[in-house]
Amino acid sequence: MRYGKDHKEETHKRVVDAAARRFRKDGIESTGVVDLMADAGLTHGGFYAHFSSKEMLVKEALVAASMKSRAHLQGQIDEARAEGRDPLEAIVRSYLTITHRDRPDRGCSVAALGSEIARHPRKTREAFTEGLEKTMGIIASALPEAVPNRTERAYAIFSTLIGALQLARAISDSTMSQAVIDAGVTAALQIGRCTST
Amino acid sequence: MRYGKDHKEETHKRVVDAAARRFRKDGIESTGVVDLMADAGLTHGGFYAHFSSKEMLVKEALVAASMKSRAHLQGQIDEARAEGRDPLEAIVRSYLTITHRDRPDRGCSVAALGSEIARHPRKTREAFTEGLEKTMGIIASALPEAVPNRTERAYAIFSTLIGALQLARAISDSTMSQAVIDAGVTAALQIGRCTST
DNA sequence: TGTACATCAGTGAACGCGCGTTCACTGATGTAC
DNA sequence: TGTACATCAGTGAACGCGCGTTCACTGATGTAC
Numbered sequence: 001m002r003y004g005k006d007h008k009e010e011t012h013k014r015v016v017d018a019a020a021r022r023f024r025k026d027g028i029e030s031t032g033v034v035d036l037m038a039d040a041g042l043t044h045g046g047f048y049a050h051f052s053s054k055e056m057l058v059k060e061a062l063v064a065a066s067m068k069s070r071a072h073l074q075g076q077i078d079e080a081r082a083e084g085r086d087p088l089e090a091i092v093r094s095y096l097t098i099t100h101r102d103r104p105d106r107g108c109s110v111a112a113l114g115s116e117i118a119r120h121p122r123k124t125r126e127a128f129t130e131g132l133e134k135t136m137g138i139i140a141s142a143l144p145e146a147v148p149n150r151t152e153r154a155y156a157i158f159s160t161l162i163g164a165l166q167l168a169r170a171i172s173d174s175t176m177s178q179a180v181i182d183a184g185v186t187a188a189l190q191i192g193r194c195t196s197t
Numbered sequence: 198m199r200y201g202k203d204h205k206e207e208t209h210k211r212v213v214d215a216a217a218r219r220f221r222k223d224g225i226e227s228t229g230v231v232d233l234m235a236d237a238g239l240t241h242g243g244f245y246a247h248f249s250s251k252e253m254l255v256k257e258a259l260v261a262a263s264m265k266s267r268a269h270l271q272g273q274i275d276e277a278r279a280e281g282r283d284p285l286e287a288i289v290r291s292y293l294t295i296t297h298r299d300r301p302d303r304g305c306s307v308a309a310l311g312s313e314i315a316r317h318p319r320k321t322r323e324a325f326t327e328g329l330e331k332t333m334g335i336i337a338s339a340l341p342e343a344v345p346n347r348t349e350r351a352y353a354i355f356s357t358l359i360g361a362l363q364l365a366r367a368i369s370d371s372t373m374s375q376a377v378i379d380a381g382v383t384a385a386l387q388i389g390r391c392t393s394t
Numbered sequence: 395t396g397t398a399c400a401t402c403a404g405t406g407a408a409c410g411c412g413c414g415t416t417c418a419c420t421g422a423t424g425t426a427c
Numbered sequence: 428t429g430t431a432c433a434t435c436a437g438t439g440a441a442c443g444c445g446c447g448t449t450c451a452c453t454g455a456t457g458t459a460c
Contacts, residue, residue: 008436026316027226027316029224029226029227030226030316032412032413032414034412034413034414043437043439044438044439045417045438045439046436046437047414047415048415048416053414054413054415104315110364112312114311114367115309115310115311115313115363116224116312116313117367118363118367119224125367126369128368128369129370129373132367132368149380151376152379152380152383155361155364155376155377155381156357156361156380156381156383156384157384158364159356159358159361159363159364159377159380159384160353160357160360160384161356162363163358163363164352164353164356166312166356166359166360167355167356167359170315170326170329171322171325171326172319172322172323172326176326179348179349179352180356182349183349183350183353183356184352187353187354187356190388191384191387191388194387204403205403208403229446230447231446239404240404240405240406241447241448242406242407242449242450243405245447245448250447250448251446251447251448
């Protein structure tokens with residue numbers, strides 16, 4: 001079948017988006033090329049017309065997920081600012097929720113894949129790092145202007161957020177899981193607000 | 198070959214310890230039963246005389262790694278107390294180091310496997326949770342007595358530590374990686390020390 | 395004390411299966427005449 | 428306007444390989460006589 005001139009590009013995007021979802025849900029290694037293509041409504045044979053290897057799709061999926069996350073983050077910040085609410089509190093409270101804990105496929109790819117990304121090839125980690133740097137800039141921009149070391153605080157806040165979400169997901173006891181989430185909120189706000197140091 | 202009466206138990210322990218190391222280095226899913234047994238100097242056929250499934254070994258390896266971590270943690274605290282240093286600072290600073298970042302096989306299994314553990318069966322996560330609770334108790338005991346909500350703070354501190362170490366491992370740029378580690382130290386200490394809230 | 399046998403930790407071939415990747419093919423459409 | 432052909436996104440069988448798991452077997456030692 002011959003298709004319109006944007007058709008292939010659209011299919012490509014569809015595979016990347018489906019992969020971003022699947023990877024976050026089941027992990028990168030657990031998800032095969034067959035599953036990935038099936039999720040996009042295709043058969044596996046066409047995969048290598050779009051990506052030179054599974055690793056290249058991993059890279060693209062991480063970049064796509066990162067971009068989407070930043071857009072969401074920026075949206076939360078803008079909305080909070082428009083309504084006179086604290087933008088830091090807005091992003092922290094919307095990140096550490098039960099919904100986010102229970103729907104990794106729709107959420108943050110760093111929380112979902114953090115320990116796995118560290119074991120991927122340098123090129124993949126470079127793409128990840130690039131996205132992460134931008135995300136840190138956005139978090140830093142949500143901090144009160146009076147606060148020093150905004151980038152470093154953004155690093156620490158994000159560390160707390162992904163760590164807490166991962167623990168909350170791994171913990172089998174729901175009370176403890178909830179407590180970890182609550183503790184994460186308190187601590188992240190504290191890191192972002194404390195004017196000393 | 199017939200062996201002494203403790204022989205099998207010793208072999209079992211050897212496999213569990215080797216697995217704990219390998220899992221942290223390469224991930225649980227990436228490591229096959231053949232590799233695991235080879236690391237312990239055995240062939241794969243005997244595996245099921247020791248474990249009813251790979252998942253059972255995962256559970257045992259997580260429990261073993263958790264126990265070892267707690268012993269190390271307690272050692273750091275005792276040493277710091279004996280020398281009149283702050284025990285919280287001792288554990289935070291010994292956790293967030295370049296060495297720990299670069300040697301996941303010898304380090305914290307939560308940082309190395311966090312996002313993977315969340316996808317394992319309930320029984321495995323229950324064993325993990327049990328160990329984690331004890332670890333949180335030890336971290337809480339390192340906090341100044343004047344501080345309220347010690348358990349919640351321990352949760353947040355540990356979240357920050359594992360999140361920062363994971364990011365530091367995933368980031369390809371060494372300057373940024375170092376900055377994340379430093380930011381994690383500052384934040385973890387701040388969470389543990391701030392007497393308000 | 396010497397021989398026959400039971401034990402059982404560890405061996406290695408084999409099982410079905412899914413992995414990432416390759417490739418000859420299909421067939422609807424756009425283009426050339 | 429109608430026909431012949433080139434294009435190329437997507438198909439599905441096949442590749443070698445490693446996975447988790449099973450099982451008949453080995454052979455050094457402890458026990459029974």
